[in-house]
Amino acid sequence: MPELPEVETTRRGIAPLVSGHRVVQIVVRDGRLRWPVAADIDAHLRGQCLLDVDRRGKYLLFRFADGCLIVHLGMSGSLRVLDAATPPNPHDHIDLVFDHGQALRLRDPRRFGAVIWSADAASHALLRDLGPEPLGPAFTADYLATRARGRRRAIKDFLMDAHTVVGVGNIYASEALFAAGIRPTRAAGRLTRREWTRVVEAIRTTLNEAIEAGGTTLRDFSQADGRPGYFRHALKVYARAGLPCLTCGRIIAARTIGQRASFYCPGCQH
DNA sequence: CTCCGATCCTGATGGC
DNA sequence: TGCCATCAGGATCGGA
Helix, strand or coil: CCCHHHHHHHHHHHHHHHCCCEEEEEEECCCECCCECCCCHHHHHCCCECCEEEEECCEEEEEECCEEEEEECCCCCEEEEEECCCCCCCCEEEEEEECCCEEEEEECCCCCCEEEEECCHHHCHHHHCCCCCCCCCCCCHHHHHHHHCCCCCEHHHHHHCCCCCCCCCHHHHHHHHHHHCCCCCCEHHHCCHHHHHHHHHHHHHHHHHHHHCCCECCCCCCCCCCCCCEHHHHCCCCCCCCCECCCCCCECEEEEECCEEEEECCCCCC
16 A cells, blocks of 8 residues: 555654654554564553654654654555544554544554564664665665666666665556656666656656645555545556556556556557 | 565455 | 455565
């Protein structure tokens, strides 16, 4: 599910509702996520005041004075803030209950998500080797060209690797490459300088527009208040195989790249 | 190093 | 209606 726009939408939705409040209880109904939720999580969180909610790539970072709760939403995770007494759904695995009676509730049907306490998140193995933020200053055509030199890997696969750049998943890799006019199957090491510039620009624009729309809801994702994300209506190639390109009218093609469904327009992308 | 496939898990969907 | 195969927004791991 969630790529950078969905995680950022979640962050913006929940941060004002829970920041500055104290955790009074942690309810772990099912701790079997990507990694089992540690038994001592309660000791770290209970009584602590949540200072702020940050994001690094697709990770949400809940900052406390002594450390950080790292949350990843995996493929199907979502977070909502609601009244702590609201009856849970079978896939509502974890609640953080705050001092104002509201709970931050993690729902994750497929349980690919993660909830991990870390005293020093930046140096945690999950975050340490991540690539630059796509909306930050370190994400440049220079950087990508240097990093891609000699690589034969498909550019879509290359862009979806969090060591290259964080936050770009299956939907936005396809959409950004359409916006850049580049076929997803191209070898990363074969792009020209001009093309890398277009890739950087396309990723930034696509992600920013998706954030504006509250992300993309295909099935599981919802914003913090339960509404879906509306960027689905703006998708130009993703999940549009067999339909005419909105720009040139050619039929959108589908291919599997790196085990993931990929979509492109044979007329607009070269 | 680099690349590829298998893998974790549940639910929705479509074909027969 | 039922059953089975396939596919889903992610990311790690191991082997070639």
